[in-house]
Amino acid sequence: MTERPIILWFRQDLRLGDNPALAAAVASGAPILPVFVLDEETPGKWSPGGASRWWLHQSLYALGQSLAAIDCPLLLRRGTGAEVIRSLVAETDARAVYWNRCYEPFAILRDTALKNALKDDDVEVESFNAALLFEPWQVKTKSGTPPKVYSPYWRAIRLLGDPEPEGAAPEKISRLREIPAGDRIEDWHLQPSQPDWASGFPALWLPGEQSALNKLDRFLENALEDYKTGRDFPSKPLVSRLSPHLHFGEIGPRQVWHRTVAHCITTGRDPFTGSTEHFLKELVWREFSHAQLYYNPTLPDACLRPEYEGFPWIGSEKPLRAWQRGQTGIPIVDAGMRELWQTGYMHNRVRMICASFLVKHLMVDWRAGEAWFWDTLVDADLASNAASWQWVAGSGADAAPYFRIFNPVLQGEKFDKHGEYTRHWVPELSNVPDRYLHKPWEAPENSAPDYNSPIVDLAFGRARALTAFKRLNEGLPSDIAACA
Structure with a gap:
């Protein structure tokens, strides 16, 4: 009898390294069906914009190549995320669905409802943190409340200690042998039509996991030491430009944190002073923004004050x-x-x-x-x-x-x-x-x-x-x- 598979739902975690949902699926020993769903309905007006769609096309292509290299093709489907996943569960008789958490309000509502529906169908559901150093609810002041301004947030993060170590990318994945029919990425038309306003993008950007890791390495070697003072000068190449890679999950914040700290220790510097601390604080500012959104779901549409x-x-x-x-x-x-x-x-x-x-x-x-x-x-x-x-x-x-x-x-x-x-x-x-x-x-x-x-x-x-x-x-x- 063929073992029932695990559906691995990729979202904003388009990488193999430090991907806890992927690692857990691999550890189970079950065959895995990786899938990405282009869901343009659930986010409403916050469906990816034009530039994000350009990046997504390149990033999915890079992820597909990485998975193909270990003989585990990426399935592409278009539609409402919850409906596509439930349909795939029925098609493959999947025993479980694993994903890494997203923190947008629409994603939380969708994922909560989907998790309950799948559990009612006796399908195992597991979600993990791949996008943040710590979960929003883990970061608290001494009084036990979420910090509402940045400085206490940074202090609370430091009191939690170092984030979990980054996980390695799997060298082999047990794949599902009979892959359901999927879409071709070209048919999603994520790239701009004429006029091609993104014609200059490829010379500046190379989406994908390996590109993100290489960019971090170059930044640590060539720019980190002068980051604190140089980051304000737009003509100087002294910023990391990792933000799109972090958003799409081609690199995780734990990877950035640990590799930055390790680089400083190797070069004999204290990672929590000067430019390095300033860089890590910018990484935590990203965390602070996610915490604001988590606790204030109307943040994109209504004044917090x-x-x-x-x-x-x-x-x-x-x-x-x-x-x-x-x-x-x-x-x-x-x-x-x-x-x-x-x-x-x-x-x-x-x-x-x-x-x-x-x-x-x-x-x-x-x-x-x-x-x-x-x-x-x-x-x-x-x-x-x-x-x-x-x-x-x-x-x-x-x-x-x-x-x-x-x-x-x-x-x-x-x-x-x-x-x-x-x-x-x-x-x-x-x-x-x-x-x-x-x-x-x-x-x-x-x-x-x-x-x-x-x-x-x-x-x-x-x-x-x-x-x-x-x-x-x-x-x-x-x-x-x-x-x-």
């Missing part, structure tokens, strides 16, 4: 479109938005500048920026995206105070003084002298003839935002007329 729902956002599409296209007339902002469109990525310092300009100088609702980033970032992650936008807007946990408004001119002059980054993405400014680069409206006439004038006077925009936020914090009516 409800009083901010009364902020007088300007609903005009014109400033939003100028921002999206990198045509605001503010050099560092336009550089960041053009980098985003052409590469699917934006340097983190510039993300904060661009987001602050949209929300505060233009007074455009942070949710419009969140939606644009969701569609255009290859590392679009629901928790990180929502938490970061609310941080900039002042409406979230551990948020920047309302009076902290990034001055894009000063930010450009500080972090891109000679314009290596800005001139690359805004070539209209190639001939503008450094002293005028970030404020070309003050330059001699005709030094930047093809560049836009600013769509808002920065001093006016700042004053308007400060008035609006101040009135909101004082409980006063905050209509546009009162703030102008």
